[in-house]
Amino acid sequence: MAGALRHDAMRAGNLAAVLGELDRTGPLTRAALAEATGLTKTTVSKLVAGLIDAGLAVESGAVRDGERGRPGTAVRLSGDRVAALGLEINVDYLSCCVVDLSRTVRLRRSRAADNRAAAPDRVIAGLRELATGALADAAALGLTVVGGTVALPGPVDRDTGTVHRAPNLGWRDVEVTGPLGLPVPVRAENEANLAALGELWFGAGPQLGDFLHVSGEIGIGAGLVVDGALFRGAHGFAGELGHVVVVPDGPACRCGGAGCLELYAGQDALLRPGGDLAALRDRLAAGDPVAVEGCERAGAALGVALAGAANLLDPETIVLGGIFAPLFHWVADPVRRELRDRLGQMRARVPAVVVSRTGAEAATLGGAGQVIRRVIAAPGDYLPQLVPPNNI
Amino acid sequence: MAGALRHDAMRAGNLAAVLGELDRTGPLTRAALAEATGLTKTTVSKLVAGLIDAGLAVESGAVRDGERGRPGTAVRLSGDRVAALGLEINVDYLSCCVVDLSRTVRLRRSRAADNRAAAPDRVIAGLRELATGALADAAALGLTVVGGTVALPGPVDRDTGTVHRAPNLGWRDVEVTGPLGLPVPVRAENEANLAALGELWFGAGPQLGDFLHVSGEIGIGAGLVVDGALFRGAHGFAGELGHVVVVPDGPACRCGGAGCLELYAGQDALLRPGGDLAALRDRLAAGDPVAVEGCERAGAALGVALAGAANLLDPETIVLGGIFAPLFHWVADPVRRELRDRLGQMRARVPAVVVSRTGAEAATLGGAGQVIRRVIAAPGDYLPQLVPPNNI
DNA sequence: CGAAATTAGTCTATGTTGTGGACTAAATAT
DNA sequence: ATATTTAGTCCACAACATAGACTAATTTCG
The missing domain is CATH 3.30.420.40 (ATPase, nucleotide binding domain)
Known part of the structure; x- marks a missing residue:
């Protein structure tokens, strides 16, 4: 129950330590792995042998890194199994x-x-x-x-x-x-x-620190990554950014509440003038003031909600994804403005706002x-x- | 670096497992500890001997629990060292x-x-x-x-x-x-x-599950406990509930933002009519409609902010502490109403709202x-x- | 070019830790 | 009183990591 450890758990933990190091730092020699994990060369060799047997790691050629001495054999994660x-x-x-x-x-x-x-x-x-x-x-x-x-x-x-x-x-x-x-x-x-998590591993990744990733679709969701892991809340329902209140006495939302962010910055609101996303981008590119101001308003609403989220969650970075990615150019500034105005004085650092690198995938x-x-x-x-x- | 395990870490982990079990479940015999942790009786005996030597645990008399067989010796955390x-x-x-x-x-x-x-x-x-x-x-x-x-x-x-x-x-x-x-x-x-954390260990504690504890003072802060540990955010600034936006174009707040919760439900707002907390309670107890409606309004604002917080953080329980504890009777209902209205449809369960049991301490x-x-x-x-x- | 130095990796003896089962101790049930 | 049951200890053993000697392969330098 309470995380008791036995010999097999020790071995499993050390296998994980070696694999984790390979995952984070890339190909490494056994000697470098020993250095990084604090285990001895002997132990690392035994663990690596097990990983290679299981098909999780492979040797990938000698490493002659300019140093003198016998060159090491690089070990890396195997993608073949x-x-x-x-x-x-x-x-x-x-x-x-x-x-x-x-x-x-x-x-x-x-x-x-x-x-x-x-x-x-x-x-x-x-x-x-x-x-x-x-x-x-x-x-x-x-x-x-x-x-x-x-x-x-x-x-x-x-x-x-x-x-x-x-x-x-x-x-x-x-x-x-x-x-x-x-x-x-x-x-x-x-x-x-x-x-x-997709953004963490296949996008901008570790540079982001702890970050909040906003997925703008018809609804607006958010995922918070802390210390490389998801923050889920008690029931796994954390991150419902779309139903954070932006205008307490605003119009009714299908969630039962009123004045939710989704009504102001969801896909339906952004595309309200009619047409699809491509059409909106065309109008924005042409400088259509109605379209630009629509994005401004949506961005400001998003910024208000994100300021609240930043107050509560304190992320290092905010990543705008989903529909906000193609509209980033027009949405980012009002978001940044709201964040700066509403957080700037209390905090040493206001979260950076960046665009998602991973698309629909x-x-x-x-x-x-x-x-x-x-x-x-x-x-x-x-x-x-x-x-x-x-x-x- | 990557959490490598050695024999001393195994022992340390098992000591922690035994101590943790004693902390959670109270006095236990060595046999019960072995059952709970999954370790053998032998191992538990050795670990307990170490804990007793170090003054972290003590034996506290025989346990004759009606079962037949040799009675065990209860071991409990020692408060003496x-x-x-x-x-x-x-x-x-x-x-x-x-x-x-x-x-x-x-x-x-x-x-x-x-x-x-x-x-x-x-x-x-x-x-x-x-x-x-x-x-x-x-x-x-x-x-x-x-x-x-x-x-x-x-x-x-x-x-x-x-x-x-x-x-x-x-x-x-x-x-x-x-x-x-x-x-x-x-x-x-x-x-x-x-x-x-005080509420977790010295108040209602584990019954709360994952909870958000609201500390209403002059400012309004919140602490989120997930899995028995604090959620701190990237820089440890998470939980600034007081500066969550309740009215985007509301009056300016000293934080630089506008329309923050603190302006509507902070101590200054609650006591605005003049007088101190005791006076307010007297007026409330006497049914003074101005005082009651003031609490209603503050509670509704708090409810709006907490609905946002619940959307983002998904706590099981919301604990009202600080100034909201003595005013709980008058504040809880509007808070509950806002939560129900704004969360009820999307979620299976709306967070329970309870009063803090720990006072100023x-x-x-x-x-x-x-x-x-x-x-x-x-x-x-x-x-x-x-x-x-x-x-x- | 060859010896010394240096680094990578393996091998062997050893230490620490937990395990399993036999054992003793102390209670209840019959 | 004896059998049964449960608590706790003892001891031989197994699993894992370690330390340090050892071999291997390279660079540096005379």
Whole structure:
């Protein structure tokens, strides 16, 4: 119960320490690994041998780094064996990717689909087809997919794999992971949370420090990454930025509240004048004052909500993703202004506002990356041969 | 660097597991400890012997629990050796307490003082006097104080022990822990954060789950406890509830922003009609409609801000402390109403709103408790003899 | 060009820690 | 009184990391 440690846990922990170092710093010799982890060369050699046996690491040539002395043999994460599946159900598409242990994207598949119109089990069946195909392709590449994560556009109960409410799909308490019925363990997670992890591992990454990633879609979600891990809150529903109040006595929101951010900076509000995103960008590029001022207003509302979020969460960086990424040029300044005005005096540093580097794929990538991170953090759980069971 | 484990870490971890179990579950026999931790009886016996030697645990009589078989010997945390110091600097008082390992309060001292008028080093000197006396008294009780925490009314940089800005004291970038110059290591922490921990360990505690504790004083701070630990954000400035925006184009706030919660529900706003807290309570008790409606309005504003906070942080419970505790009866309903209206549809459960059980002492208790928790989580760091150094 | 110096990695003996099962101790049930 | 049951200790053993000697492969320098 209380994290008791035994010999196998010690070994598992040290395997994780070595893998983690390889993940963070890239290829390293055994000697460098020993230095970095504080373990002895002997121990590192034994651990690395286990990792190579299990297919998690490979030797990759000699390292002659100008120093004198015998050159070392670089060891790096192997992308040839273990992989993870990222899945996404969203309003107008299904999507899927396979990422290997070195966080290289090996496969992507996606399919346009009007999921708003379809029954949940039809949508899930469609995703099953897509994923089954991807699993077959991954197997053909020699990859062993050890698990997956499905991104869903709403608050998710991770224990049951259920999305509690997905207003944009019209779903309510739909169980996804069970009915999906894939031959690998799949967990469910909120799409905005996974997009934040996607940005962490496949976007600007560690330069961001602790950051808040805003996913502007029809709804507005946010994922907070602290110390390289998601902050989820008590029930995993943290980060519902779209329903933070911007105008207390504003118009009613479908969430039951009033004056929520979503009404002022959601996709529907931004595109209200009519037309799609491309049309809006054209008008903005042409300097259409109505469009520019619309973005200004949305940005200011977003800035008010983000100032509140920054007061409560204290992120180092705020990353604007989703629809705010293509509109960044027009939205960033009002956001920055509100943050500066509302936070500047109390805090030494106001969060930096940057644009997301990962596009629509952020959530699937984050989902696959999350499985990879679990493998790296606890390799024994996924590769039983690594930690010989001493409890028979 | 990457958490490598060696034998001494294994032992330290297992000592922590045993201590943690004793802390959570109370007195237990060695057999019950073995069951709870998953370690063998042999191992538990050895670990317990070490803890008893170090004075962290004691045997406390036989346990005849109606079962047949040999009765066990209960082991419990010892309150006779290790203790911690909690300190607080606030606007109108200095305060200090000593808590032992079993989280029993052994000493309290406090002193009224108008710290707004005094220079920081004078205030710190006053706290030093108070603390030095308490340390002497603790020594007379046979207690070894292993560390302390000082609570400060503003955002704190824990690395330097500096409070960045304490508007109510008129302080700016004042280093506290160094100049305090106590003979035990002292850390600084935000007062609202520590009040939340105080509620966790000395108030309603574990029943709350993950909770947000609101400290209403002149400013309004909040501390979030997740999984029994503080959520601090990137720079330790998380939880500034008072400057969450409630009315975007409202009046200017001294923080530089506008329409902050503090303007609508801070102590100054609540007591605006004049008089002190006692007078307000009298008027409320008498049913004075002006007073009641004032509380209604403040409660509604607080509810709006808390709905935003709940959207972002997803706590299980919201605890109202500070000035909101005595006014709970009049403030809770509007808070609950706003939460229900603004969160009810999106979430399965709306956070419960409860009153704080710890009074003005919350912060000092939380500060001392935090040191105690560190001792329990890493006893080897405080009692070197527990973990024989194998690295000479 | 060859020897010394330097660094990488392996091998072996050893120390620390937890384990499993036998053992003793002390209670209740029959 | 004896069997049964549970608590706690003892001892041989297993798992893991360690220290330091050793081999291997390179650069530096005479």
